[in-house]
Amino acid sequence: MKLIVAIVQDQDAQNVINELTEKEYRVTKLASTGGFLKAGNTTLLSGVETEQVDEVIEIIERNCKTREITTSLLTVTMPGDTYIPYPLEVKVGGATVFVLDVEQHIKI
Numbered sequence: 221m222k223l224i225v226a227i228v229q230d231q232d233a234q235n236v237i238n239e240l241t242e243k244e245y246r247v248t249k250l251a252s253t254g255g256f257l258k259a260g261n262t263t264l265l266s267g268v269e270t271e272q273v274d275e276v277i278e279i280i281e282r283n284c285k286t287r288e289i290t291t292s293l294l295t296v297t298m299p300g301d302t303y304i305p306y307p308l309e310v311k312v313g314g315a316t317v318f319v320l321d322v323e324q325h326i327k328i
C-alpha cells in the first residue's frame with residue numbers, strides 16, 4: 221500500500237476530491253500553508269493500493285493547473301529604512317506529489 225501526499229492549490233482541490241471520491245478513492249483534505257509564499261494551499265492524503273497510484277496521479281494532474289502568481293514578497297531597502305515592495309512572479313503548481321510506502325494500515 222502507498223500513501224499519496226499531494227500539495228495542490230486551493231482552487232483545484234475540490235475538483236481533485238470530487239473525481240477521487242467518484243472513483244471510490246478515499247481522501248483526506250488538510251488546510252496547509254506554503255513556506256515560501258506564506259499563502260494557503262491544500263494537502264490531500266490518499267491511501268491506495270500500489271497498482272492504483274498511477275490513476276490517482278493522473279486524476280491530480282488532470283485537475284491541477286499551473287498558475288503565475290505575482291507577489292510582493294521581496295522588499296528593497298532604501299535609505300532611511302524605507303521598504304519598497306518588489307513584485308516577484310512565481311509559477312505555482314500544478315501539484316507537488318509525494319508517494320510513500322505504508323508499513324501498516326489499521327482501521328479500528
Ligand code: 2BA
Binds near residue numbers: 254255258312313315
Ligand atoms: P510555497 O512554498 O508557498 O511555494 C510557492 C511557489 O513559490 C513554488 O511553487 C515555487 O514556484 C516558488 N518557490 C518556492 N520556494 C522557492 C524558492 N526558495 N525560491 C524561488 N521560488 C520558490 P510549487 O513548487 O508549485 O510549490 C507549491 C507549494 O507546494 C509550496 O508552496 C509548498 O507548500 C509545497 N511544496 C513544494 N515543494 C515542496 C517540498 N519539496 N516539500 C514540501 N512542500 C513542498
